[in-house]
Amino acid sequence: MTVTHEATPVPALVEQFKGGLHAPICLTWEWTYACNLSCAHCLSSSGRRDPAELSTDEIKSVIDELQRMQVFYVNVGGGEPTVRPDFWELLDYAIAHQVGVKFSTNGLRLTPERARRLAGTDYVDVQISLDGATREVNDAVRGRGSYDMAVRAMENLAAADFRDFKISVVMTRQNVPQLDDFAALADRYGAQLRITRLRPSGRGADVWDELHPTVEQQREIYTWLVGHGEKVLTGDSFFHLNALGSQPLPGLNLCGAGRVVCLIDPVGDVYACPFAIHDAFRAGTVRAPGGFERVWRDSELFRGLRRPSTAGACAGCAAYDACQGGCMAAKFFTGLPLDGPDPECVHGHGAAALADTDRSALPRQGNDHSHRTVPLGMPAVRSLPRLPLGGAPSPGRCCDESPLAGLEPM
Numbered sequence: 001m002t003v004t005h006e007a008t009p010v011p012a013l014v015e016q017f018k019g020g021l022h023a024p025i026c027l028t029w030e031w032t033y034a035c036n037l038s039c040a041h042c043l044s045s046s047g048r049r050d051p052a053e054l055s056t057d058e059i060k061s062v063i064d065e066l067q068r069m070q071v072f073y074v075n076v077g078g079g080e081p082t083v084r085p086d087f088w089e090l091l092d093y094a095i096a097h098q099v100g101v102k103f104s105t106n107g108l109r110l111t112p113e114r115a116r117r118l119a120g121t122d123y124v125d126v127q128i129s130l131d132g133a134t135r136e137v138n139d140a141v142r143g144r145g146s147y148d149m150a151v152r153a154m155e156n157l158a159a160a161d162f163r164d165f166k167i168s169v170v171m172t173r174q175n176v177p178q179l180d181d182f183a184a185l186a187d188r189y190g191a192q193l194r195i196t197r198l199r200p201s202g203r204g205a206d207v208w209d210e211l212h213p214t215v216e217q218q219r220e221i222y223t224w225l226v227g228h229g230e231k232v233l234t235g236d237s238f239f240h241l242n243a244l245g246s247q248p249l250p251g252l253n254l255c256g257a258g259r260v261v262c263l264i265d266p267v268g269d270v271y272a273c274p275f276a277i278h279d280a281f282r283a284g285t286v287r288a289p290g291g292f293e294r295v296w297r298d299s300e301l302f303r304g305l306r307r308p309s310t311a312g313a314c315a316g317c318a319a320y321d322a323c324q325g326g327c328m329a330a331k332f333f334t335g336l337p338l339d340g341p342d343p344e345c346v347h348g349h350g351a352a353a354l355a356d357t358d359r360s361a362l363p364r365q366g367n368d369h370s371h372r373t374v375p376l377g378m379p380a381v382r383s384l385p386r387l388p389l390g391g392a393p394s395p396g397r398c399c400d401e402s403p404l405a406g407l408e409p410m
Contacts, residue, residue: 023069047371073100107153133181197237240326243319258305275329312339
């Protein structure tokens with residue numbers, strides 16, 4: 001989930017959140033599966049555009065709904081959202097309709113001109129994805145050239161005096177030692193650091209064993225956040241680490257799936273969580289009668305998630321009230337029961353449960369748009385395709401020739 005915060009809400013408010021809200025505080029909305037990168041841990045398995053992606057008018061219609069529901073803002077992602085030819089039109093439309101936008105980008109199209117435009121626009125924030133404070137660590141996961149592309153985007157935003165844009169880092173075994181370096185990068189560019197947890201969802205399932213932080217590194221992240229948490233955003237990713245000590249990390253410290261957050265994917269399907277793109281967590285579609293609002297308020301899945309839950313297998317653990325059992329998506333995609341321990345349980349209960357799990361038949365994300373199988377150690381970053389005159393894809397080849405097939409250069 002992605003909720004920005006500076007302090008831990010009072011317990012009564014957290015209890016209200018558990019029962020769900022009239023409208024989500026924010027929602028993650030992926031506008032396309034198309035992407036010029038093939039990040040090894042991509043949570044949405046993005047790469048190729050889906051021909052059934054929401055049209056410009058359909059996205060505007062959902063924005064109208066969000067305005068009526070008084071949703072604070074949306075986290076726009078993908079894929080790489082800026083490759084949509086209508087991206088800037090949709091961004092302007094959302095802001096004009098009182099729906100703030102924070103969009104995640106690898107920096108592909110953040111030119112100096114675009115950075116100046118964004119710096120002069122209210123109710124918009126930018127999140128640059130960077131998974132290594134050095135070129136070597138970042139590019140091993142995100143692709144050769146991706147570090148330089150992200151740094152150029154950050155330089156352009158800083159030169160445009162765009163203050164407090166976000167540097168978004170997925171914590172891995174390789175970059176945990178770089179936490180101080182990430183903080184220094186944020187200071188250098190006048191940005192704010194945001195670190196999030198690696199989940200075994202999407203392509204992340206294939207590399208989770210190699211990339212997820214060790215037990216010792218989990219403790220290192222917790223200790224570092226205790227000392228720096230007031231300046232660092234986490235998207236509430238690390239509430240499972242609260243079992244390590246008496247000092248809770250800032251944030252809601254609960255799973256907000258279907259309660260205060262959710263996901264709309266590029267084809268309009270609504271899921272309880274951005275990290276749980278699977279039929280088991282699909283609540284409906286914005287294309288059905290009643291649109292997004294009906295899904296949010298009437299979905300039986302969301303109603304179930306908002307009901308009081310029990311501690312299940314964690315009932316006998318003294319740390320349950322602190323960690324709330326951990327992440328639903330992390331459990332599901334590692335084959336653990338939803339009422340069981342988090343696979344990264346700091347007291348080792350998750351590791352013990354994983355040892356008894358048949359990992360040869362784990363659930364997989366159903367919507368895989370990868371343009372190929374991606375091992376660790378990435379190839380060069382893909383450039384924008386050369387399209388035929390008029391920008392149209394070749395007949396019968398939609399999504400096959402290029403991860404950006406059918407999308408006009410901007």
